[in-house]
Amino acid sequence: MPPTTARERARAALTTDITDLARAQLATAGAAGLSLRAIARELGMASSALYRYFPSRDDLLTRLIIDGYDDMGAAAEAADDPGAAPGERWLAVCRAVRTWALARPHEYALLYGSPVPGYSAPEDTVPAAARVGVVLGRVLGDAARAGLLPPAAGRATGTVSAAAAGVLGGAHPALDDAVRTRALLAWSALYGTISFELFGHFTGSVTDADTFFDDAITDLAGLLGF
Amino acid sequence: MPPTTARERARAALTTDITDLARAQLATAGAAGLSLRAIARELGMASSALYRYFPSRDDLLTRLIIDGYDDMGAAAEAADDPGAAPGERWLAVCRAVRTWALARPHEYALLYGSPVPGYSAPEDTVPAAARVGVVLGRVLGDAARAGLLPPAAGRATGTVSAAAAGVLGGAHPALDDAVRTRALLAWSALYGTISFELFGHFTGSVTDADTFFDDAITDLAGLLGF
DNA sequence: TCACCATGGAGAGCAGTGCTCTCGGAATGT
DNA sequence: ACATTCCGAGAGCACTGCTCTCCATGGTGA
Structure with a gap:
């Protein structure tokens, strides 16, 4: 109300x-x-x-963090067209995340950089933080259900929690722990490339950041089977 | 002296x-x-x-950053056995980096987390920061020279600088911009997974961090052709 | 040997910070 | 009309990075 x-x-x-x-x-x-x-x-x-x-500076930061996650999550959701091909969707969502980050580097750093010392993210941030992951997980699940994924090896390594498995496509023959591990890898790799670009670790190595990002993200899509 | x-x-x-x-x-x-x-x-x-x-707090931080890069670089170099197979070498170096990071989370955050605000890394940090990348690049180059890499497509996307190309294996028919892009992607993905683990973004998703890391890194090795 | 001077400590002080406490006025609910 | 709750202001505490001045000491050239 x-x-x-x-x-x-x-x-x-x-x-x-x-x-x-x-x-x-x-x-x-x-x-x-x-x-x-x-x-x-x-x-x-x-x-x-x-x-x-x-009540404290940290509470203000928490507010900013939650708002940031929500804003980024909304951007990711808006960029996802459920009717498009998995590869297109993956690329579009990743691009949206990067665009969001480039526009607000400090806010991105607050979310995905070093945790604020002496400050542990409260539970409130979890649902907001998960939104981008949920979008990417839905892309994976939709691809599996549409039969656009290569058959899985059926490996159960037990490294991915049941909760994460639910987000990462849910139950489907084309999805096993090996696939989900790759999904988590692709997820963290997305943030690895964005962070490296934003935090200056690519300066001197990458000349055209835009096309590099697209190339890298496309490679990751291939890893996922898109 | x-x-x-x-x-x-x-x-x-x-x-x-x-x-x-x-x-x-x-x-x-x-x-x-x-x-x-x-x-x-x-x-x-x-x-x-x-x-x-x-002279200032930032100078102390710079000293710590350079020392940190150097220490991590030394750990990576020590973990690399030039006689082993590329896949083994890649895994060993990545594991060494992760082990180093897990033992000193705050120091790792100083190197690869959010840049300290109002502080731009001086030129002095560059050579020290490059050491791990040099090790990984040498693994790639040795693999290419040993004929252990699949033939390259010969694409020149122009996104990887000449300096970075020199580090990433140098000139070889099996190495083109597409391969080097994947190498940079694997490099940043390595730090993406470590950062996510250290900064808590995997909590609730990954249950066995050790084997997850090995699985993910092995997937990345496959992406590189190892 | 002795004077000279760079070196490196100590202390006071400035401007800034997060945070707490108390006080008083104003809006709200009964 | 009253009691209560809310909310702003101000003073103050403990802390920070950093500067300035002052002074003792150690190394060095004449």
């Missing part, structure tokens, strides 16, 4: 003002440079008043 | 004391929690005296 009383309205408005300013500050100073006092200053209020809205 | 005068000896000793304490602090508080004052306190000296040895 939306806020009803004037107080709740004001509180909600100020809360989004804070997170917006925090995001803006994130874009310039990074996560470590995020300063509650600076936000309060820009808002024209005492720093102590901010603690009525976020 | 080693330090000669007593002063130089004392300076070198104190410098290593500082970096050792910094590394210890890194292991507990992470990069953001690294405090020059705390180091000075543990050393029983004034915080201002530390600036005689490191």
Whole structure:
């Protein structure tokens, strides 16, 4: 339900003002440079008043992390056309993730870079964090159900949890632990390439980042059988 | 040449004391929690005296980063047996990198996590950072020269720089841009899986991290033709 | 040998941080 | 109209990186 009383309205408005300013500050100073006092200053209020809205700096970061995961997940979902071929879908979703990351490098770093020290992601972040994985898992499952995947070897290595197996296509003869391991590998490889590009580990090695990314992602699609 | 005068000896000793304490602090508080004052306190000296040895906190971090790259590179080099088969070599080097990372998660995060904000890695870090890549590139090149690689398609996509091509096996008929792209992909995927494991993105999905890593790395080796 | 000077410590201080506490006014529910 | 809850302000604590000044010491050229 939306806020009803004037107080709740004001509180909600100020809360989004804070997170917006925090995001803006994130874009310039990074996560470590995020300063509650600076936000309060820009808002024209005492720093102590901010603690009525976020009990601590880490809680603000948690909010930003959840919003970030959700925003990225929405971008991935929007990029997925369930009617297209698996290879096309995979490429489109991966491209969307990279585009999202390139537009907000600091926010991406907050999600997939070093964890903030002394801060362990609360349970709240899990569902939001899973959204991109769910989209990629659906692509895999749809491909299997459409008979577009090579037959699986039927190996059960026991390394992929049942919960993850459910997300990664569910039960299907064309899907076994070996396939799912490759899916998890492709998933982490996607973030590996994006992180390397964003964090500067490719500088001097990759000249055309756009086509390199497409080539690499296509290789990964081949690994998955698309 | 080693330090000669007593002063130089004392300076070198104190410098290593500082970096050792910094590394210890890194292991507990992470990069953001690294405090020059705390180091000075543990050393029983004034915080201002530390600036005689490191002009700023970022310079200390740079030192730690270079040392970290070097240590990891040495571990990778030690794990590589040039006489073994390419697949074995690839697996051994990747395992060594992961083992190194698992033993020093915070140090790994410093190297491959989010870049420290407002801090751009100086040129000094480049050669040290390249060491692991050089080892992996040598494995690829040796495999090509031994005729253990499938024939290349001969594609020149122009995405891999000449410098990187030199590291990634050098010139050989079995090596083209398509192969080198896969090599860079495998390289970043290696760090993607390690980062995901270390940063907690696999929690709940991967049950047996050790065998998952081996499986994933073997898949990557297959992608490279090993 | 002695004077000179670079070296490296100590301390005070500045500007900034997250966070806590108390106080007082204002909106809300009864 | 009253009681309660909410929310902003201000002062203050402990901490940070960093600078500046001052001073003792160690190595060195005359």
